[in-house]
Amino acid sequence: MGDAIVTRDLNRWDIPALRGLLERTDAFxxxxxxxxxxxxxxxxxEGLKSGYRFLVADDGAAAxxxxxxxxxxxxxxxWDLYWIAVEPSFQRRGVGxxxxxxxxAHVHSEGGRLIVLETSSRAPYExxxxxxxxxxxxxxxxxxDFYAPGDHKLMYAKYLNPEVS
Numbered sequence: 001m002g003d004a005i006v007t008r009d010l011n012r013w014d015i016p017a018l019r020g021l022l023e024r025t026d027a028f029x030x031x032x033x034x035x036x037x038x039x040x041x042x043x044x045x046e047g048l049k050s051g052y053r054f055l056v057a058d059d060g061a062a063a064x065x066x067x068x069x070x071x072x073x074x075x076x077x078x079w080d081l082y083w084i085a086v087e088p089s090f091q092r093r094g095v096g097x098x099x100x101x102x103x104x105a106h107v108h109s110e111g112g113r114l115i116v117l118e119t120s121s122r123a124p125y126e127x128x129x130x131x132x133x134x135x136x137x138x139x140x141x142x143x144x145d146f147y148a149p150g151d152h153k154l155m156y157a158k159y160l161n162p163e164v165s
Contacts, residue, residue, distance in 0.1 A: 005064055005095055007102045010054035012044050017063045018056075021087045027124040028085075036083060039068055052082070055102050057095045064090040067099040069107070069115075077113035084128070096131055108160050115160065121152035132156050 015037060022033045043052045051073065057065040065086035072078040081103060086095045107115055117132065119125050121142070133139070137156040146153035 005057050005059050005098050007055045007057055007098060010040060010043060010056055010066065014056055014063055014066070015040055018066055018085075021063065021065070022085055024088050025085060025124075027128075036068070036085075039082070043068075053103075053106065055099055055106075057086070057090075057099050059090075063087070065095045065099055067103050069103050071110070071112070072116065077111055079107045079110075079112045079115050081115050081117040091127075097135075100131075100135055104158075104160060113160055114157060116155065116157045118153055118155050120147055121150075121154055122147075129154065129156075 018040065019033060019037050022028050022036055028036070039050075039052055040054065042050045043054055050070075052068055052070045055067045056063050065084065067081070067085075068083040069079055069081045072080050084096055084099050084103075086099075104115065115137075117137065119128055119132070129139075133156075135158070137158045139154055140157050141153075141155040143153040143155070145151070
């Protein structure tokens with residue numbers, strides 16, 4: 001292990017490590033891993049025009065995790081949190097919390113007022129659902145059988161400044 005975890009922008013050399021991280025979590029289907037990598041490449045090719053932002057959690061020796069988020073088109077101050085994934089050897093060590101806090105701080109600094117995320121009801125996502133709930137994200141909508149029979153889409157949201165929600 002390296003030093004303390006810091007967040008930084010995504011670099012092209014992160015892609016193979018992050019692909020491996022996603023595969024090692026055993027939470028994502030192959031097509032989901034492919035889409036995640038496509039988003040990384042789109043961001044690296046187009047920058048902010050892609051609509052995505054990335055943060056990589058780095059301990060100085062390895063990518064410990066990453067987050068993908070971005071402003072929601074045609075809204076005022078609403079942002080989507082698309083991915084937070086943490087290397088299995090770094091899970092339950094605060095890396096997800098560091099990434100989430102950094103995303104929320106960035107969104108807030110950009111005038112964001114609301115973060116929305118979607119996740120699956122499948123068992124491998126239970127830890128993520130608990131994490132979001134612990135961090136103030138409320139389950140707002142369940143779309144039954146969205147991804148597949150028995151695999152529901154769960155939509156969570158958090159107001160960054162509850163006084164103005």
